[in-house]
Amino acid sequence: xxxxxxxxxxxxxxxxxxxxxxxxxxxxxxxxxxxxxxxxxxxxxxxxxxxxxxxxxxxxxxxxxxxxxxxxxxxxxxxxxxxxxxxxxxxxxxxxxxxxxxxxxxxxxxxxxxxxxxxxxxxxxxxxxxxxxxxxxxxxxxxxxxxxxxxxxxxxxxxxxxxxxxxxxxxxxxxxxxxxxxxxxxxxxxxxxxxx
Amino acid sequence: xxxxxxxxxxxxxxxxxxxxxxxxxxxxxxxxxxxxxxxxxxxxxxxxxxxxxxxxxxxxxxxxxxxxxxxxxxxxxxxxxxxxxxxxxxxxxxxxxxxxxxxxxxxxxxxxxxxxxxxxxxxxxxxxxxxxxxxxxxxxxxxxxxxxxxxxxxxxxxxxxxxxxxxxxxxxxxxxxxxxxxxxxxxxxxxxxxxx
Numbered sequence: 001x002x003x004x005x006x007x008x009x010x011x012x013x014x015x016x017x018x019x020x021x022x023x024x025x026x027x028x029x030x031x032x033x034x035x036x037x038x039x040x041x042x043x044x045x046x047x048x049x050x051x052x053x054x055x056x057x058x059x060x061x062x063x064x065x066x067x068x069x070x071x072x073x074x075x076x077x078x079x080x081x082x083x084x085x086x087x088x089x090x091x092x093x094x095x096x097x098x099x100x101x102x103x104x105x106x107x108x109x110x111x112x113x114x115x116x117x118x119x120x121x122x123x124x125x126x127x128x129x130x131x132x133x134x135x136x137x138x139x140x141x142x143x144x145x146x147x148x149x150x151x152x153x154x155x156x157x158x159x160x161x162x163x164x165x166x167x168x169x170x171x172x173x174x175x176x177x178x179x180x181x182x183x184x185x186x187x188x189x190x191x192x193x194x195x196x
Numbered sequence: 197x198x199x200x201x202x203x204x205x206x207x208x209x210x211x212x213x214x215x216x217x218x219x220x221x222x223x224x225x226x227x228x229x230x231x232x233x234x235x236x237x238x239x240x241x242x243x244x245x246x247x248x249x250x251x252x253x254x255x256x257x258x259x260x261x262x263x264x265x266x267x268x269x270x271x272x273x274x275x276x277x278x279x280x281x282x283x284x285x286x287x288x289x290x291x292x293x294x295x296x297x298x299x300x301x302x303x304x305x306x307x308x309x310x311x312x313x314x315x316x317x318x319x320x321x322x323x324x325x326x327x328x329x330x331x332x333x334x335x336x337x338x339x340x341x342x343x344x345x346x347x348x349x350x351x352x353x354x355x356x357x358x359x360x361x362x363x364x365x366x367x368x369x370x371x372x373x374x375x376x377x378x379x380x381x382x383x384x385x386x387x388x389x390x391x392x
Binding site: 010119121166167168169171172173174175176179180184188191192195196 | 206315362369370376380387388391392
């Protein structure tokens with residue numbers, strides 16, 4: 001049975017970088033952008049739509065509007081995307097040991113394969129510093145914009161999993177990447193994986 | 197300036213054991229029962245009262261009743277205990293590097309000394325198994341009784357700190373002691389402390 005490391009993360013916390021570092025240390029693949037590409041190929045959704053709607057609710061104050069059009073008349077586009085995303089994640093997990101970043105993989109896989117469930121976070125200041133340094137964004141991030149992203153990611157996660165996002169007890173390891181450093185985080189995760 | 201490891205934990209998760217193991221690995225003191233003894237000596241509260249009321253709200257459905265008598269007429273006994281507890285924790289932290297288990301030490305110390313803030317948790321099953329194996333309790337623990345303890349500890353923490361207990365982003369490290377093992381948890385914490 002495959003053993004999978006799932007990495008949930010706050011936007012700007014370096015979770016994706018840590019995922020790649022862990023995968024490299026362990027000699028296993030890390031899936032992140034690949035998931036988006038595969039869903040696009042199989043579903044016809046464009047990559048930009050998948051990137052945004054596969055982890056976030058829409059902006060908007062009304063939750064039923066926020067989660068996607070057509071909610072009251074059957075499956076919304078976002079529901080259909082969820083189903084495709086779930087399929088791709090299950091297929092990747094079946095292929096063998098790997099790291100999967102984001103996209104509720106922790107919830108999708110937890111009862112099906114052996115998982116090390118990780119949550120990566122850090123302070124607003126650290127996230128803003130990291131985004132300014134490494135992300136090629138047109139808009140300057142602010143505490144308010146990041147809080148908005150957290151809120152929409154939490155709402156998406158809760159809607160599809162009925163579980164709170166970012167609650168310590170739902171993960172095996174939660175790490176503050178800014179305080180610990182991304183290299184230390186990657187070492188901790190790789191060592192836990194090897195020792196289990 | 198002192199460097200302190202604070203260990204918050206779910207009841208039955210082994211946080212106290214991990215605290216002692218970390219302290220031993222690092223050659224620094226671990227304060228747990230010692231805090232209770234010191235508060236008792238300084239305040240006149242009996243140890244049993246401190247053990248219970250220094251981390252839990254009272255049982256009871258009404259929050260204002262739950263937090264302690266005399267709420268509306270000034271400081272409650274529990275408020276007075278909080279003040280004594282805060283004093284003792286600050287004095288211990290000033291003495292030098294140490295591990296402090298529970299009692300909102302993470303919140304009390306976070307802006308005053310350098311802290312590694314840890315939260316230890318694990319599944320209900322693991323907690324019940326651990327309590328049956330190691331704790332000398334007269335009553336058999338159940339999911340319901342542990343949920344009650346979590347609820348009262350969370351309410352206490354939130355009342356005095358205005359911060360959510362058990363939310364990943366409030367700690368540098370959150371570890372599932374049952375999945376990782378107490379020895380691995382202690383290693384991770386000691387290594388993070390040494391590497392910072």
